[in-house]
Amino acid sequence: MTAKLRSAIAALALLGTTTLAWAAPEIGKPAPGFTLTDHNGKEVNLSDFSGKVVVLEWFNDQCPFVKKHYNTGAMNAVAAKYAEKGVVWLAINSSNFGTVEKNAAVASKWKISRPILDDHSGKVGKEYAATNTPQMFIVDAKGTLVYKGAIDSVDSADPDDISGATNYVAKALDEVTAGKPVTQSETKPYGCTVKY
């Protein structure tokens, strides 16, 4: 058990709360596999995409920080840009109130052509220790986790703040698709909490 985990558990014991001590997936190690149902009712397995770079985007359409990226079209634009380079981009909705039908409605509303995966049990979210929406993970073609954290550098729900922010995911994808190591492999995510 890491020192960090020990002190986190000790602090929580003092507070008298119970929580899941999630072991986060590590940069440089294999990304946890999963099988989830997309908004079209199709089963999607992470291993379907081996040999491709995959972006995982923790998603909740109710969250103002997610709305910021979709009402402006910003998230779709980034995903489309890297789709041209063969990057697969999956949205994962771990909200306990999520359903395949609701995900389909959002895909239609926000013109999302990428799969939105239903994880309303929260199982995959917890395996990835996903704490926020939006929260991003990048898996390289060998299945190794190469980035985890925030979408960009400005933690606001204000659409005006997107253009001035550094998009950490775009930066990492430029490096990965060019065969270079990712320089900023981890950042602290921001947004809403995942509604397990």
Added chain:
Amino acid sequence: MLAWAKRLSAFVLLAAALPAVAKHTSAEVVLDQSTVKPGGSARVAVVFRIDPKWHTYWLNPGDSGSAPRIKWTLPPGVTVTDLEYPIPERKVAEGLTNFIYEDECALLATLHVPTDAKSDFDVQAHVKVVVCSEECIFEEHEVALRVPIGEGKPTNTDRFAAWQQKQPKRGTPEKTIQAEVNGKTGKVTAEVPAGFTAVDLLPPKTRLMKFEAPAITTGGIASTFEVLADVPPDFAGTGLLVLRDSAGRLSGEEVQFNFKFNHSTGGTP
């Protein structure tokens, strides 16, 4: 018109006048002078009332949320300083930490009036706030403030005194504390002045480090943190030391965290 039709049309008018969704915050902008002298300045407060069971956030919101922001529309020559955020409360739930405000939150600033100001003018505050309970909502308010020009006369004195008391002290220069970084972990220690006990040490907002909750040490308070990846060598940030005096009163001091990197953790060339 028939009585029932009158009642129906009255109801329809009323329904149209009601807001579609009730907000969980309200905002007002208040000045500490009823008239301001040309060339003078006044303290301005942007005051949020927050619904019970809802909260908004400090500059560093913690693990979720974000701080309220104001965009001012000012006439030429009028300036407003950066907003001063009051001391927040640390809230821990399900392993996640936030720095929050409940009930009321007053952001303070100083408004400067040009020497050639001859008549009353308006300033506009476009307020953007994320307010959360079980869910988060992004709310906006447009608030106008009339600034009357005259001999300079104080008002709202008690309100401003109460709001100022909730603010941390800001030194010039700012108090600094050293954070030592070795590899991927670091530790920052703040000394506590005599006559005070340490209550909390709130870290600066950054996407590049994760801070643990602080621990009281002999004569101080310390926090360990994890460095996530590449941090520029000149990285610094403003945090908050929260203290309690011998009378039990809460106070705070803004502190600049200066990071000293050993074994060249920091520095992208």
